[in-house]
Amino acid sequence: MILLQATQITKRFAHRMVLNGVDLDVQAGEVVAIFGPNGAGKTTLIKILSTLVKPTSGAFQIAGIDAIANPLRVRSSLGVVAHEPFAYLEWSPYENLKFFGRLYGVDALEERIADLLADVELTPFAHEPVRIFSRGMTQRFMIAKALIHDPTLLLFDEPFSGLDVAAKQFVLKLIQQERARGKGLILTTHDTELGYHAASRFLFLLDGQIEPVAEKAEIELTELSRQYEQRLKK
Amino acid sequence: MKGFRQIIWLIRKDLALQFRTKDTLILIFVFSILVVLIFSFAFGPIFPDDPEDRAKLAASVLWTAFSFAGIITLNRSFDLERANGAIQGVRLTGVDPSNFYLSKVISTLVFLTMLELIVTPIALQFLEVLDVLPAIVQERLLLTLLKLIGVLAIGTLGFCAVGVIVSGISTSTHGKESLLSVVLLPLIFPVIMAGAKCSVSLLTTGGLEGNFWISILVVYSLVFLASAYLLFEFVIEG
Numbered sequence: 001m002i003l004l005q006a007t008q009i010t011k012r013f014a015h016r017m018v019l020n021g022v023d024l025d026v027q028a029g030e031v032v033a034i035f036g037p038n039g040a041g042k043t044t045l046i047k048i049l050s051t052l053v054k055p056t057s058g059a060f061q062i063a064g065i066d067a068i069a070n071p072l073r074v075r076s077s078l079g080v081v082a083h084e085p086f087a088y089l090e091w092s093p094y095e096n097l098k099f100f101g102r103l104y105g106v107d108a109l110e111e112r113i114a115d116l117l118a119d120v121e122l123t124p125f126a127h128e129p130v131r132i133f134s135r136g137m138t139q140r141f142m143i144a145k146a147l148i149h150d151p152t153l154l155l156f157d158e159p160f161s162g163l164d165v166a167a168k169q170f171v172l173k174l175i176q177q178e179r180a181r182g183k184g185l186i187l188t189t190h191d192t193e194l195g196y197h198a199a200s201r202f203l204f205l206l207d208g209q210i211e212p213v214a215e216k217a218e219i220e221l222t223e224l225s226r227q228y229e230q231r232l233k234k
Numbered sequence: 235m236k237g238f239r240q241i242i243w244l245i246r247k248d249l250a251l252q253f254r255t256k257d258t259l260i261l262i263f264v265f266s267i268l269v270v271l272i273f274s275f276a277f278g279p280i281f282p283d284d285p286e287d288r289a290k291l292a293a294s295v296l297w298t299a300f301s302f303a304g305i306i307t308l309n310r311s312f313d314l315e316r317a318n319g320a321i322q323g324v325r326l327t328g329v330d331p332s333n334f335y336l337s338k339v340i341s342t343l344v345f346l347t348m349l350e351l352i353v354t355p356i357a358l359q360f361l362e363v364l365d366v367l368p369a370i371v372q373e374r375l376l377l378t379l380l381k382l383i384g385v386l387a388i389g390t391l392g393f394c395a396v397g398v399i400v401s402g403i404s405t406s407t408h409g410k411e412s413l414l415s416v417v418l419l420p421l422i423f424p425v426i427m428a429g430a431k432c433s434v435s436l437l438t439t440g441g442l443e444g445n446f447w448i449s450i451l452v453v454y455s456l457v458f459l460a461s462a463y464l465l466f467e468f469v470i471e472g
Contacts, residue, residue: 052322054472071471075328086323088247088314090254102243103327105236145323 001028002064003077003153003184004049009058010208011044018044020208022058026153026184031175033199034188035213035228040205042188043083046157049186050080062153076104079146079154083161085138086145089131093122093141096130097148104149116144120174136167143174154178156187160194172198192225204231237333244329244337245344251314252345258310262303262349269299270357277361285366289437292363293430296354300386301426304346304393305415311342312401321405325470335402335466339394339459343387346394350386355379363437371440378440382433385442385451389429392455396421399462402469424454 002025009022018041026032036042047053049060051071060067062074080086087096094113101109117123120140125133130141139159146154156175160168175185175198188205189195195202202213202224213219213227252258273295282288315321324334358364364375371378397418404413431447442448 052325072328075326080326084319086319088251088320089318090251099243099247100323100327103240103329
């Protein structure tokens, strides 16, 4: 089942073409890793796919719905983890999850919040303000917030950046869990090793264009890293 | 029904966040009292004897204080939304932008009306307006004060109707705070003008009978509220 299908997405800021004809699709139960250096357009692509920014041209559907024409209709299918928390840091994780859960119209919200906080190991900090959290704790909170409404498609922008080894392993585990539950997931990263372990398919985003690389079964980590470094040198 | 519930939760969120930090509440209260004190010292200690002059002074003080306190409140309220991309989090829930707009108008209105309830009696006392009110107004003092709060609330609604959409525009631009003040003040001028005229009328005659300015105040506020409600989607979604 195709969760997302993007065709010829372009984005121009002033005279700079950040994305230049991006084609992308994601199936249910698939994790797609997009590798690219800083400034490659990864964040812009995630913002467009999350419907927060409109593309200059192109089209994309989420669960078969035209996401550019109907952004409000598709947003409840999306769970987004971005660079910013997209939350109120004066509030605790519990308060944030309750507020956003209500806006999404989540049923049995209290149970859902308790389960999610347990999943991301934040139960002891459920009522502490998020602003005092470490980077790793904030990232776990952001993942819980992205999952509160049980979305079918997850968009993770650099989910490993700034995390220590344990926190990276934690995020990897969560990604695998969500994949096993049939979710589709796009993650952007410049770390080939983590991306390799997290994803089932790999793409490069270079000079605003997507370059398909391989399915996980078709490529070893060393070969993926070698190809990526080679493409960066070009 | 879902939209209505979302508006309620958004209003509760705004008020909870404002009361959690309390800094906006303290800031606008101190600012408003400061305005009252500055005017009191500038025009006092012996204020004009003519009740109409005294009413004009009181109206100037109240509308100056509440206009700038409103700008501070809007700035702080949208700062909370901009910080850490919170507004993007709300957008991602699929909330109708018009409902988001309405919730911001109502929460800012509630916040500012509370300020007006506290500051108005203090300002009238400091400016010794109550001592010189005409007999007809003295007889119906409580009713007159309630009408005054009503006029201030309608003016505040007009202010919020304009202010929230301008704040929404300034959210996605550079020079946010300066843009809000520069664009908002000319747009709310009719509200301030009509509000001040109505306030003077209330404090001198105790009523608004046949008052052209109350119609201006109500119509301007409602027209802006309705048009901004319909247009806010384009402001937020681009």
